[in-house]
Amino acid sequence: MSNQSPCPHISGCEMFTQFKLSDSLAVWKLRYCEDDYERCARFQRTCQGHPVPATLLPNGQLLRK
Numbered sequence: 905m906s907n908q909s910p911c912p913h914i915s916g917c918e919m920f921t922q923f924k925l926s927d928s929l930a931v932w933k934l935r936y937c938e939d940d941y942e943r944c945a946r947f948q949r950t951c952q953g954h955p956v957p958a959t960l961l962p963n964g965q966l967l968r969k
Contacts, residue, residue: 908939910937910938910941911936911937911938911941911944911947912941913941913946913947913950914937917937917946918958919932919946919960919961919962920933920937923937932961932962935962936962937962943962944962945960945961945962945963945964946960946961946962947962
């Protein structure tokens with residue numbers, strides 16, 4: 905189900921900053937940050953009061969370096 909509104913946590917999200925800087929990451933931004941943000945693992949952890957690892961991707965996987 906689509907919210908059709910941007911995530912209320914965009915301004916403080918480290919991942920959004922990365923997505924915004926890279927055209928190749930635009931699909932993440934469109935899918936999670938600007939549409940169905942309630943599915944985002946980062947959003948869910950924030951709402952639950954849990955710390956959000958800098959490398960946590962919206963799909964719940966950790967970004968590998």
